[in-house]
Amino acid sequence: MANKLRPPAVPLATIDPYFSIWSNANQLHAAETIHWTGATHGMVGLAVIDGKVWRFMGGYDRRSDFKSLNAPAMQQTDLTIKPLSSIYTFEAGGITLTVNFTTPLLLDDLDVMARPTSYITVKACSNDGENHHVNIYYDITSELAVDVPIQEVVTSRNRLEDGSQLLQVGTEKQEVLKRKGDMIRVDWGYATLVIPDGTAATTAIGSVDIRDQFIEWKTLPETDDQHFPRAVDHDMPILASVLDYGEVGVKEVSNYLIVAYDDVYAIEYFNKHLPGYWARNGQSFEDVVLASIREYSVITEKCNRFNNEMIANAKEAGGEKYADILALSYRQAIAAHKLVADENGEILFLSKENNSNGCLATVDVSYPSMPLFLLYNTELVRGMLRPIFQYADSKAWPYEFAPHDIGRYPVAEGQAYGMELKRQMPIEECGNMLIMTAAVCWAEQSTSFASDYWGLLQQWANYLIEYGMDPGNQLCTDDFGGHLAHNANLSIKAIIGIASYGFLSGWMGNEEGVEYLQKAKEMASQWESMARDDDHYRLTFDTPGTWSLKYNLVWDNLFQLNLFSEDLKKKEVAWYLRKSNPYGTPLDNRKTYTKADWLIWAATLAEEKTDFQQLINPIWDFLNETDSRVPFTDWYYTIDGRIAGFKNRSVVGGLFIKLLADRMDEPK
Numbered sequence: 001m002a003n004k005l006r007p008p009a010v011p012l013a014t015i016d017p018y019f020s021i022w023s024n025a026n027q028l029h030a031a032e033t034i035h036w037t038g039a040t041h042g043m044v045g046l047a048v049i050d051g052k053v054w055r056f057m058g059g060y061d062r063r064s065d066f067k068s069l070n071a072p073a074m075q076q077t078d079l080t081i082k083p084l085s086s087i088y089t090f091e092a093g094g095i096t097l098t099v100n101f102t103t104p105l106l107l108d109d110l111d112v113m114a115r116p117t118s119y120i121t122v123k124a125c126s127n128d129g130e131n132h133h134v135n136i137y138y139d140i141t142s143e144l145a146v147d148v149p150i151q152e153v154v155t156s157r158n159r160l161e162d163g164s165q166l167l168q169v170g171t172e173k174q175e176v177l178k179r180k181g182d183m184i185r186v187d188w189g190y191a192t193l194v195i196p197d198g199t200a201a202t203t204a205i206g207s208v209d210i211r212d213q214f215i216e217w218k219t220l221p222e223t224d225d226q227h228f229p230r231a232v233d234h235d236m237p238i239l240a241s242v243l244d245y246g247e248v249g250v251k252e253v254s255n256y257l258i259v260a261y262d263d264v265y266a267i268e269y270f271n272k273h274l275p276g277y278w279a280r281n282g283q284s285f286e287d288v289v290l291a292s293i294r295e296y297s298v299i300t301e302k303c304n305r306f307n308n309e310m311i312a313n314a315k316e317a318g319g320e321k322y323a324d325i326l327a328l329s330y331r332q333a334i335a336a337h338k339l340v341a342d343e344n345g346e347i348l349f350l351s352k353e354n355n356s357n358g359c360l361a362t363v364d365v366s367y368p369s370m371p372l373f374l375l376y377n378t379e380l381v382r383g384m385l386r387p388i389f390q391y392a393d394s395k396a397w398p399y400e401f402a403p404h405d406i407g408r409y410p411v412a413e414g415q416a417y418g419m420e421l422k423r424q425m426p427i428e429e430c431g432n433m434l435i436m437t438a439a440v441c442w443a444e445q446s447t448s449f450a451s452d453y454w455g456l457l458q459q460w461a462n463y464l465i466e467y468g469m470d471p472g473n474q475l476c477t478d479d480f481g482g483h484l485a486h487n488a489n490l491s492i493k494a495i496i497g498i499a500s501y502g503f504l505s506g507w508m509g510n511e512e513g514v515e516y517l518q519k520a521k522e523m524a525s526q527w528e529s530m531a532r533d534d535d536h537y538r539l540t541f542d543t544p545g546t547w548s549l550k551y552n553l554v555w556d557n558l559f560q561l562n563l564f565s566e567d568l569k570k571k572e573v574a575w576y577l578r579k580s581n582p583y584g585t586p587l588d589n590r591k592t593y594t595k596a597d598w599l600i601w602a603a604t605l606a607e608e609k610t611d612f613q614q615l616i617n618p619i620w621d622f623l624n625e626t627d628s629r630v631p632f633t634d635w636y637y638t639i640d641g642r643i644a645g646f647k648n649r650s651v652v653g654g655l656f657i658k659l660l661a662d663r664m665d666e667p668k
Helices: 207-215 284-293 294-318 320-337 364-376 378-392 427-446 454-467 489-508 511-533 551-558 568-578 598-602 609-626 650-664
Strands: 010-014 020-022 041-049 052-057 073-082 087-094 095-102 117-125 131-141 153-158 164-171 191-195 201-208 237-248 253-262 268-271 272-274 337-341 347-351 593-595 635-637 641-643
Touching: 010 052, 010 073, 010 087, 010 095, 010 117, 010 320, 010 635, 041 095, 041 207, 041 320, 052 087, 073 117, 073 320, 087 294, 087 337, 087 551, 087 593, 117 237, 117 284, 117 294, 131 191, 131 207, 131 253, 153 201, 164 201, 164 268, 191 237, 191 284, 201 207, 201 272, 207 237, 207 364, 237 253, 253 284, 284 294, 294 609, 294 650, 320 609, 320 650, 337 364, 337 378, 347 364, 347 378, 364 378, 364 427, 364 568, 364 598, 364 650, 378 427, 378 454, 427 454, 427 489, 427 551, 454 551, 489 511, 551 568, 551 598, 568 598, 593 598, 598 609, 598 650
Parallel strands: none
Antiparallel strands: 010 020, 041 052, 041 131, 073 087, 087 095, 095 117, 117 253, 131 237, 153 164, 164 191, 191 253, 201 237, 268 272, 337 347, 593 635, 635 641
């Protein structure tokens, strides 16, 4: 087992569910870069060192209609994953090359976080004491701007007011917001390569043959290809640049590029087209790119500082492997959302249920992802909840319990999961909404957000009192396991949901708060007697010999409710340790698969740090050893490390629960 994490896939440029580029190879030059869906979203990087061309990124494709590049690969000597950065190091020809992919998803600065721009910084220095002449070639393909390669694209080039170069490619038809679903890519807007002013560079727009021509001649064509529009799979158009580093000695020389995407409009929100948050006040794409250039030094310094602080906090909370897990999770969790503002200027932070069904703003996806956002900006949790409250309060929602979603990404038009009763998750979603609202208020030390939606919260709390103690046959967030009656873990969620309403009500000065808290306490006592199964607690109340991860219990600790006994939690943790497999403890007794988010929630119940580490370290082993080379999957088998389903989902934000628990345990 390696001491340094080998990620199953490395985030490179990760902004939102559509603009999302990864490498799923051990070496950056061993395969084409991809979109999280697996479709090729190609980028190629070449280094010319004293006249010899070396490849450091991409350049290989299994499809017979695209050529592999005839350039030797540099030796990749290191890869470091940080929350905001993926940093590769290469050596060849007496030069050390450091390639830093940084997407500034700074949650305390939403203007910067929402920008559709990602930095690629390439640094070169001599490692043999001699001077070497260095050029860096970098390109992106038109694959970034289409869903399928038969779509036709057009290209353009422009200069910003500061002199920076913009090369762009997008579909000819520009059918904005006409496509919705899961395993698809954006086919409107414009993929953009930005070369900042002051960079000694040449650029070209042409076919993929530019790469081979550059390897042979070391220069780009003097004129752009004019044969547009044309399909991506016909002489695939690319946007190319060459940066001249001059003579490079032992002193490091640095340049950067920006990869960006102008999506024009991002979300259709109940018949209203909303741009990305970055454009909410009429800012142009060019304005945002200019700001990204102007603030490069300040932003990258903030990113470096955040990287170091978050990693240090994670190590203190759970050890080095926990820090690695969180570093790999951070960008994925954020970039599985789109940030927009509604017509009132209020934030909507909308998840896409990636590689599941593409649902928009799914409640039981927001619930597990919430810990990351509670830690760094509670306004984003408000932004998850607002669309659900608004939809549930409309005539379009017919049920007395909370909805599951508001549509299929990127179109909000009502629940997409299904409207028939058998497709609902009534206990699940009511409990989620109550707990999430309480968590926002707890983190902010204010009940103002809850008061805006008090009628719905009361309605859902009463629903849980009536139906939550012993849930009927229904789905929960673990719907891949099918319908389940008498679900003990789901009952915990109902009980904590009722208590959440109770403490919020009491906090607001309402006398009924005491009644709801007392009811939750009575139900918790009843739960312990109904679920007890010798040295652990059951999966379902009516089935002896069963068990499951009781991950919902974590909120009893975080909210300091003390509804459930400490002895119960100790027994459960001991059971999870006993049932752990090479890659973690299964979700329940029915299958050997687990959910990484729920496993870390369950591990957070442990009183001893060593027990927490023993439960979560197998997740690190899974990431390091799995043959399923996809962005962090939350659902996998604990025996052989195979993916069971799901990739690149926002729920990995839930892995931050231990950091959140440590913070919430601090005196208020």
